[in-house]
Structure formats: structure tokens, C-alpha cells
Amino acid sequence: MKQLLSFLLLSITLISCTVLPKQPAQEEVYLFSYFKGNGDGLHLAYSQDGYQWKALKNDSIFLKPTAGIDKLMRDPCIIRGGDGKFHMVWTVSWNEKGIGYASSEDLLHWSEQKFIPVMAHEPNARNTWAPEITYDARNKEYLIYWATTITGLYPETQSAMDKAYNHRIYYATTKDFKDISPTKLLYEPGFNVIDASIVKDQNRYVMFLKDETREPAQKNLKVAYSKNLTGPYSAAGPPITGNYWAEGPTTLQLGKKWIVYFDKYTQRAMGAVQSEDLETWEDISDKISFPQGMRHGTIFKVSKHEFEKLLQ
Numbered sequence: 001m002k003q004l005l006s007f008l009l010l011s012i013t014l015i016s017c018t019v020l021p022k023q024p025a026q027e028e029v030y031l032f033s034y035f036k037g038n039g040d041g042l043h044l045a046y047s048q049d050g051y052q053w054k055a056l057k058n059d060s061i062f063l064k065p066t067a068g069i070d071k072l073m074r075d076p077c078i079i080r081g082g083d084g085k086f087h088m089v090w091t092v093s094w095n096e097k098g099i100g101y102a103s104s105e106d107l108l109h110w111s112e113q114k115f116i117p118v119m120a121h122e123p124n125a126r127n128t129w130a131p132e133i134t135y136d137a138r139n140k141e142y143l144i145y146w147a148t149t150i151t152g153l154y155p156e157t158q159s160a161m162d163k164a165y166n167h168r169i170y171y172a173t174t175k176d177f178k179d180i181s182p183t184k185l186l187y188e189p190g191f192n193v194i195d196a197s198i199v200k201d202q203n204r205y206v207m208f209l210k211d212e213t214r215e216p217a218q219k220n221l222k223v224a225y226s227k228n229l230t231g232p233y234s235a236a237g238p239p240i241t242g243n244y245w246a247e248g249p250t251t252l253q254l255g256k257k258w259i260v261y262f263d264k265y266t267q268r269a270m271g272a273v274q275s276e277d278l279e280t281w282e283d284i285s286d287k288i289s290f291p292q293g294m295r296h297g298t299i300f301k302v303s304k305h306e307f308e309k310l311l312q
Helices: 002-017 304-311
Strands: 028-034 043-047 074-080 086-091 099-104 114-116 129-136 141-149 167-174 184-187 193-201 204-211 220-226 247-254 257-264 269-275 298-303
Touching: 028 074, 028 304, 043 304, 074 298, 129 193, 141 193, 167 193, 184 193, 193 247, 204 247, 247 298, 298 304
Parallel strands: 074 129
Antiparallel strands: 028 043, 028 298, 074 086, 086 099, 086 129, 099 114, 129 141, 141 167, 167 184, 193 204, 204 220, 247 257, 257 269
């Protein structure tokens, strides 16, 4: 009996000391949120290699817009937050003083859509366009940022063309999308700027942006940097896109490569450039494919399990 008890105790000790092998990381799938037409609703495309993108659900709408007066859903930006949920913001109108917001745990069932009046305090604000979110893990809060024209500001860069819009990038912070901080200026590069998209690169933040200057026309994408998420950001570098009008940048890192996707909106097509150092860029628009009629949005990742639920 004593021998049996000793054997059992030894067995338990060995089991408790066994180090189980680490399970391999779950495979991820890239998703691309986008809209079609004037802002019909949320569409999703997927890719496993970052180059070939296919529409989910036969390119039908995952979420129809209800927020705001005009009830548009343009420029949908989705990120996974610190709480594990998906958080989305979008442009609800051409001329309202706020943005749309909703959250989801599975991209299929969404919370009630909210209108967040981030520019309601500014009587001369003309619009609130192309909002995006970047999660600040250190402070456990979200940076929401967007482009707004405030009539009378920065007259030195205003053109009579493009309906005299003259944007700068503004921001607010929140921990829960209920209590929103006061709005502040995020980026004033000395030109009409829109479509900012910020990602972290080791110990710095990289802002991809559109130079919206109309006279003489720029309409290209550039890059700025900062040590802090809320800035100050550097002067914008030279254009990273070519001799065409581009907007709506979103970024994916594939190994050592940075790929920036964008909307060649005058050509009704999507484009992309890639780089290994964020300085020398190669146009790879002829190497990518997207659903027909797709307009710009953002890229994010889901697990293979989450993706399979979307396929069902």
C-alpha cells in the first residue's frame, strides 16, 4: 500500500511539473471595411496575403447607417479596442458637426448607432469628415480624429475651388465612447489636409495623410511622424503616391513591408504603394485586386475563428 501511495505521489509531482508546449498563435485574416456609392453602409472584404481582396457576403451591406440627419456611412474605420470589441466611426454627412459611432463583438451584431457631436461647439465648422480611431494602450484610451473646415481660419491656404473647403485635423479622446474630451487641433501642416491615419511604429507614431491642396493641385498622400500620439507631428514629407489623385490611406505591415492602400477616386479604382523604410515607395497598384466599386476604409485583423463565423 505504501509503495502504491509513493507511486501516486510521484506521478502527481511529475504531472504538476510538466511544462506544456506553447500552442501556435491563431492564424489571422485581414479585413477591409469600406463603403460604396455615396455612403450606402458597411461592407467588408478579406484577404490572406494582403494583395488579393474579396468581398464578404456577396458584397452586401453588413450595417446600414441610421446616425445623423443625412444617414450616410462613408469612410468606415474599424479597430479592435482594448476591451476586445470592434469600434467603428464614420462620416455621417457632408455638412454635420459630428460623426457616427457603433461597436460590435462579432462584426455581425452592432450596438445602437450614435451621433457624436465633436464639432458642435464651433459655430463656423462646416463639416466633420473621415474620422479614424487609434487605441492608446499606455493610457488605455482612444484617440478619435477627423478633418474639419472652420470658416475664416487659415485663409492663406484657402482656394475658391473645391467649394472653398480648407481642412485641418482635430481630435478628442475617450475611454468608453460616452465621455468625450474637448476637441483640440491635432495637425496643422501649413496646407489643406484631410484623411489622416495614424499607426504605431515601435517608439514613434506614423501619420499617413492627404495633401488636399487644389491650387496648384497636390491631391496626394504624405507621411508625418511624432513621438507622441497626440503630437506634435513633423512637417509632411514628399508625396508617396504618383501622378493621380489619391485619398483615404490605410496601412498594413507585412513582414518588413509597409503597404499603404488608397482610393484613386477620379479613376474609380483602388491603389497601393509599398516600402521597407517609409522613404522609398513602389507603386504596386497593378499587383492588387479589390471588389468592384469599392471605396476607401480601413484594414484590421481578425482570428481565423472570427472569420469563419463571418463566412457563415
